[in-house]
Amino acid sequence: MNPLEHALDTLLCLLLLVLAWKALRAEHLYQSAIFFIAFGLGMALAWVRLAAPDVALAEAAIGAGLLGVLLLDSLRVFSRPPNGSGKARQNTDPGDAETATATTSRHPGARATRLLATAAAAGLAAVLVTAIVRIGDGGGLTEEAAGQLEGSGVEHPVTAVLLNFRGYDTWLEVGVLFLAMLGIYCAGGWVGLTGGREPDSPGPLLSWLIRGLTPLLILTAAYLLWLGKEAPGGAFQAGVLIGAAGILLRLAGYPLTAHLSPGMVKLGLTLGFGTFLVFGIAALIPGGAFLEYPEYWAGEIILLVETAAAISIGFTVFAFFAYLSSRDGSPSEEHNSKPSTTNSD
Amino acid sequence: MNSFYMALTIFLVLNIAASMVRVIRGPTPADRLMTAQLFGTTGMAILLLLAEAMEEPALRNVTLVFAVLAVLLVICFVQTAESKETTKP
Structure with missing residues (x-):
């Protein structure tokens, strides 16, 4: 593998991390949606670099193409006045909690949700790392x-x-x-x-x-x-x-x-x-x-x-x-x- | 030739990173959406370059899928913006 390929892969990894972080922590849900669409694109590129064009194709169709439309339309349907986020929060479904964390930091339940999500992500990461080590x-x-x-x-x-x-x-x-x-x-x-x-x-x-x-x-x-x-x-x-x-x-x-x-x-x-x-x-x-x-x-x-x-x-x-x-x-x-x-x- | 394609790919990835500023700053939702479209177009260019560099012709099909689906987002956005305008008092 030549140094240019190394540089590209490192760059893609960094870009994905930044995009994921921004998607979670953007100021507005609309920004989060855009970052998530970009994250889907980055994931497709990452799968390409991992020599998995099949997954890249699926990611292109679902992650970058379809999900963007679904997210934008969900935003339209579930959008609420920006000032009443704490009150409007109660009306949203629990399944919406993941995307809502970006704007609901004042809500007391948000902290628990975030801790739970962090714990779940850390657990999954541990399982995946063990799996990678075991595959050899x-x-x-x-x-x-x-x-x-x-x-x-x-x-x-x-x-x-x-x-x-x-x-x-x-x-x-x-x-x-x-x-x-x-x-x-x-x-x-x-x-x-x-x-x-x-x-x-x-x-x-x-x-x-x-x-x-x-x-x-x-x-x-x-x-x-x-x-x-x-x-x-x-x-x-x-x-x-x-x-x-x-x-x-x-x-x-x-x-x-x-x-x-x-x-x-x-x-x-x-x-x-x-x-x-x-x-x-x-x-x-x-x-x-x-x-x-x-x-x-x-x-x-x-x-x-x-x-x-x-x-x-x-x-x-x-x-x-x-x-x-x-x-x-x-x-x-x-x-x-x-x-x-x-x-x- | 492969190094040339790779160098171009890196340049385009850096472009994506740079255009993230527009998503953060905006100022209007339309600007942010245009950035998402720019991500898509740049991504397609990257895929085509990688198809050559990695000698993986299947990547051209990935590009095709990106290309035919890209416009959906814009139509969805425009329709949303339109309906917002009409429902406003």
């Missing part, structure tokens, strides 16, 4: 996975591990996303996804942008999905891009899911988890293990499962956003009666 230089199961690659149905080792060797994990990950979505909608109702605002007429620039960008997003999603077979890509990244296309249409006042029947929306949300389950159980019939695909069909099954998972992830991601963006218009909700001002500047 052997490289774990890399060789074993590479040896089995031929029968996996795909050429890219990461996809082979995620969708075939450890398909169980990915299946449950899709399940976790589904649960998160259910949680949001149990708390907030179904209306954000199936109903939606009356479409405002988007301006000429925005409608031009949507016409150009929406097909591009879908096309890129399909490209990444197909690419997953032989190179970094795959269902999660593709799903986020599909969700992003939905978010774009929603932002412009075309609530896509409002045109689908509730049954279709539910089908979209459950398709990924269900397809995994169907193929997993089907593998049991000839006497195989759960999610053990037959070698001959493995490639096709993986593509099918990935497509279904991508569609579901897209719907789920869109559902997160649709829930947030449905929360400004309805006066029945308690949170929404507050004046909507961003607390930056």
Whole structure:
């Protein structure tokens, strides 16, 4: 490794630390959000330097692309007058506590929260350091996975591990996303996804942008999905891009899911988890293990499962956003009666 | 040639560090958002340079994902700013 690469890696590490610190300790939540978006970008670069382009791709799609929009929209929905932070604090959900610490230093509970967060972070750091020390230089199961690659149905080792060797994990990950979505909608109702605002007429620039960008997003999603077979890509990244296309249409006042029947929306949300389950159980019939695909069909099954998972992830991601963006218009909700001002500047 | 790409990458990372001033100082939310966009653009340039320097063509796809998603943030911001203007008395 030449000295320039060392310099770059050191610089990236320092930048990440500064960005993380600023994201936690910025004056306003809006600043925190911007720093967090930048932190996502820095993380993507760090994964690149660690020779993990798959993770960098996921970080680019989720960390830097999607989360920024979700954070900005959350800020809009949960923003409160800057002077009454102590009082308004009680109205926010406990899950919001992490992001709220930047502005609520006067609140007595903030200190305890911060201590708890510090303790949890320190504990996790200790566990991770022990893990790093234990791994050593052997490289774990890399060789074993590479040896089995031929029968996996795909050429890219990461996809082979995620969708075939450890398909169980990915299946449950899709399940976790589904649960998160259910949680949001149990708390907030179904209306954000199936109903939606009356479409405002988007301006000429925005409608031009949507016409150009929406097909591009879908096309890129399909490209990444197909690419997953032989190179970094795959269902999660593709799903986020599909969700992003939905978010774009929603932002412009075309609530896509409002045109689908509730049954279709539910089908979209459950398709990924269900397809995994169907193929997993089907593998049991000839006497195989759960999610053990037959070698001959493995490639096709993986593509099918990935497509279904991508569609579901897209719907789920869109559902997160649709829930947030449905929360400004309805006066029945308690949170929404507050004046909507961003607390930056 | 690799050292050249690496040196350019370091320069761009330093650029990101320098532009953090604008996020802190602002003065308006729009300035801060533009900085986030600048981070994104610089990040894409860094990724493309690293794709050459590290001989990892997959990084170009990472750039593509960044590029197609970057505009979402701006639209979200503009829509928020617009709705704020219209709801204000």
